[in-house]
Amino acid sequence: DAGVTQSPTHLIKTRGQQVTLRCSPKSGHDTVSWYQQALGQGPQFIFQYYEEEERQRGNFPDRFSGHQFPNYSSELNVNALLLGDSALYLCASSLGQGVVRNQPQHFGDGTRLSIL
Amino acid sequence: ILNVEQSPQSLHVQEGDSTNFTCSFPSSNFYALHWYRWETAKSPEALFVMTLNGDEKKKGRISATLNTKEGYSYLYIKGSQPEDSATYLCALNTGGFKTIFGAGTRLFVKA
Numbered sequence: 408d409a410g411v412t413q414s415p416t417h418l419i420k421t422r423g424q425q426v427t428l429r430c431s432p433k434s435g436h437d438t439v440s441w442y443q444q445a446l447g448q449g450p451q452f453i454f455q456y457y458e459e460e461e462r463q464r465g466n467f468p469d470r471f472s473g474h475q476f477p478n479y480s481s482e483l484n485v486n487a488l489l490l491g492d493s494a495l496y497l498c499a500s501s502l503g504q505g506v507v508r509n510q511p512q513h514f515g516d517g518t519r520l521s522i523l
Numbered sequence: 524i525l526n527v528e529q530s531p532q533s534l535h536v537q538e539g540d541s542t543n544f545t546c547s548f549p550s551s552n553f554y555a556l557h558w559y560r561w562e563t564a565k566s567p568e569a570l571f572v573m574t575l576n577g578d579e580k581k582k583g584r585i586s587a588t589l590n591t592k593e594g595y596s597y598l599y600i601k602g603s604q605p606e607d608s609a610t611y612l613c614a615l616n617t618g619g620f621k622t623i624f625g626a627g628t629r630l631f632v633k634a
Binding site: 410411440442447448449450451452455457462463465497499509510511512513514515516517 | 527529554555557559564565566567568569572574612614616619620621622623624625626627
């Protein structure tokens, strides 16, 4: 039973560039959430995708965008990278049939993004 | 802005010690509380989901309690082992699809 997989594991970019991170949810899951974890902080909610739509968004600028594909996999895109975007980006999956609030999420290992 | 606070930030204990830490949240915004364990170089792993005031959950040597009226949850580890060393995260859901995480308590268990 495949868990949540994320790629790439590590990525180094420079300011102003664009990046795409990828996530495949756990088998059977249809909902994907993305989080940013900066040093010393807990994961911060970026957005959640269900049925190929963004259904809730956290306090992140429009430079952060996403997509969910028919097979439930998801991408996180960040444009015009800033030094402050350096962080661990986590993807989490769950079943989204309106009851995700009290279901545990299954996390991937994350993508470590470094901005130079 | 809703804040989920965890204390202490870090904790060093000896093998065999029992320990506990706290997660505090606004009591007026509660729907569900999640606890996760995050070992170094691994992904966060779900421990408990708690929804009712007075809930108590147990998994082996780890247990958790919930007080939604005063806005806190305690996580207890009985007889800590080196393999319990990890960051313990709590996360609040307020009824939408967003989950708000605390900064975590980093536990170090020395053999």
